[in-house]
Amino acid sequence: MAQYIFHKSDSRHHEYNDWLDSKKTFSFADYYNPKRMNFGALRVFNDDILVAGKGFGNHPHDNMEIISIPLTGSLKHKDNLGNEKIISAGQSQIMSTGSGVFHSEYNNEPDGETRFLQIWIYPNELNTSPRYQEVALPTEKGRSHFEAFIAPQASETISAIQQNAWMSIGNFEKHQTFNYPVHLKGNGIYLYVITGAIEVDGHQLIEVDGHQLSDGDGLGITEIDHFSGKVNSENAQLLVIEVPMQF
Amino acid sequence: MNDESSLKILAVGYHEEIMKVLKRLINSHSGWTGTIALSILDAQQLLKNEPFDAILLCAGVSQAEEQTLVSTVNQLNAQIKIIRHYGGGSGLLENEIRAAFS
Numbered sequence A: 001m002a003q004y005i006f007h008k009s010d011s012r013h014h015e016y017n018d019w020l021d022s023k024k025t026f027s028f029a030d031y032y033n034p035k036r037m038n039f040g041a042l043r044v045f046n047d048d049i050l051v052a053g054k055g056f057g058n059h060p061h062d063n064m065e066i067i068s069i070p071l072t073g074s075l076k077h078k079d080n081l082g083n084e085k086i087i088s089a090g091q092s093q094i095m096s097t098g099s100g101v102f103h104s105e106y107n108n109e110p111d112g113e114t115r116f117l118q119i120w121i122y123p124n125e126l127n128t129s130p131r132y133q134e135v136a137l138p139t140e141k142g143r144s145h146f147e148a149f150i151a152p153q154a155s156e157t158i159s160a161i162q163q164n165a166w167m168s169i170g171n172f173e174k175h176q177t178f179n180y181p182v183h184l185k186g187n188g189i190y191l192y193v194i195t196g197a198i199e200v201d202g203h204q205l206i207e208v209d210g211h212q213l214s215d216g217d218g219l220g221i222t223e224i225d226h227f228s229g230k231v232n233s234e235n236a237q238l239l240v241i242e243v244p245m246q247f
Numbered sequence B: 001m002n003d004e005s006s007l008k009i010l011a012v013g014y015h016e017e018i019m020k021v022l023k024r025l026i027n028s029h030s031g032w033t034g035t036i037a038l039s040i041l042d043a044q045q046l047l048k049n050e051p052f053d054a055i056l057l058c059a060g061v062s063q064a065e066e067q068t069l070v071s072t073v074n075q076l077n078a079q080i081k082i083i084r085h086y087g088g089g090s091g092l093l094e095n096e097i098r099a100a101f102s
Helices: B016-027 B040-049 B063-076 B090-101
Strands: A003-007 A013-016 A020-024 A042-050 A055-061 A065-072 A074-079 A084-088 A091-096 A101-107 A114-121 A131-136 A147-151 A166-172 A177-181 A187-195 A197-201 A218-222 A226-231 A236-244 B007-012 B032-037 B054-057 B081-084
Touching: A042 A187, A042 A236, A042 B090, A055 A074, A055 B016, A065 A074, A065 A084, A074 A091, A074 A114, A084 A091, A084 A131, A091 A147, A114 A236, A131 A147, A166 A177, A187 A197, A197 A236, B007 B016, B007 B040, B007 B090, B016 B032, B016 B090, B032 B040, B040 B063, B054 B063, B054 B090, B063 B081, B081 B090
Parallel strands: B007 B032, B007 B054, B054 B081
Antiparallel strands: A003 A218, A013 A020, A020 A042, A042 A114, A055 A101, A065 A091, A065 A114, A074 A084, A074 A101, A091 A131, A147 A166, A166 A236, A177 A226, A187 A218, A187 A236, A197 A226
16 A cells, blocks of 8 residues: 655755755754655755855765756856766756765856755665766656656666666646656655645545645655656646665 | 764775765764774774774775674674765765664
8 A cells, every 4th residue: 555755845954054055855964853864765855055156065975876956057066087067957967976976066157046956865786986977857848757867777868877766857737647657666756846736646645735745845655556646737847756665 | 882972983984085084074073083994904903902882884895894894893892883874975974873873
């Protein structure tokens, strides 16, 4: 039977300073909440806003798949693998940090904010060679399904990740229905509403906020082979993260 | 057993620059003292000579080496927590240590 865990937008840990406004779904840095540690292999989901020209200075990572998705503005990336890149809204950056990498990440906008999702997924193998990838986010509207942009195996429009995980985007119009078949038995689904209002139906309509999820809400679903739903607003954009629950 | 407010932590890993950062991050936490080992042999030697509350397994340490260290710890002091560190920086460090001692 399907199991659900609902993370309402305002239940996220919110902290800010003069350069960063961050909403954290799971425990991170000095925010520690034993009830909010992870969803399967999904360990970090931060919704961050960087002020103009500011960002994260050079720092290390290892053994983590780190995905950054600008929602507005652009990020300036530099790492010790020799990559100097700018990624903008509509793109995603994937760092498989493996045996270790140093990088910096700054808001590339001279005057405006950059909002981006920072997502960390545990790898299924340790100490692999670090690598950097970029991929365009799916933009096509009007389809009833989600388009993957990250998967275990790369293709022309998909970047590979070191885990049996998939990330997909759905761009939907009002009244559209959608369906997501789980790729791998036992995987869980973390659905995040980037923008819009939706209803979700796994095996039965879940009861959250009058059956509706909206901007910033997250919903974890396990023990399903698919989920479906309906869009109640114009221009809904949904992110689906499918991850192993045992890893 | 120690609680999380005062800890001696041995961080083991092969990426020297990352290990220096981790040591600095551990030591920046009030009550925590970090020591780094850049090989399993160094770690075993340190474990024999100094008391530690936790071992942090970092980049480059294989699962076979992890088992070697588990065996060493079981022989010396099974109360030492063995923690696999992911992420390489400050993001999960404090969480992982606090979770191990909670």
